[in-house]
Amino acid sequence: MKTVKVLFVCMGNICRSPTAQGVFEKLVSDAALAERIIIDSAGTHAYHVGEPPDARATEAAGRRGIDLSTQRARSVSAADFDEFDYILAMDNSNYADLSALCSPGSEAKLKMFLEFATVSGLAEVPDPYYGGSTGFERVLDLIEEAAAGLLAEIRQQHSL
DSSP, X not given: OOOEEEEEEESSSSSHHXXXXXXXXXXXXXXXXXXXXXXXXXXXXXXXXXXXXXXHHHHHHHTTTOOOTTOOOOBOOTTHHHHOSEEEESSHHHHHHHHHHOOTTOGGGEEEGGGGOSSOOOXXXXXXXXXXXXXXXXXXXXXXXXXXXXHHHHHHHHTO
């Protein structure tokens, strides 16, 4: 059985990308596709390697029934382009960092996550780290929207 592997990437892997991982894991589980779609997250900078997601992200996700507690930050690597089918950047800066790691022939795997959103009209998921709790709620709204579009794309492209 073929699996599809998805990697969400932000700067430190403690706010946006773990939130996207958690939201997408729940969506995939609810669709009974957890055995077919493998999900992970990483950061372009090693600031927080080994740390759990930001407490504010964990609390905001928890209010929506999403558990981030088992995740730990890690750094993205060039090898991720060999392993994953989708590498999704949260913003233009992370996209540029990922482009520098991307091996020739793997460019099609790299996309902006909000390309899969259908309503927001935004290109980037804003970093909520230096803001208040409402920023984490807004990030969740954007991620939920894009996650639904991503799942629809994967189901169509991979006949799931």
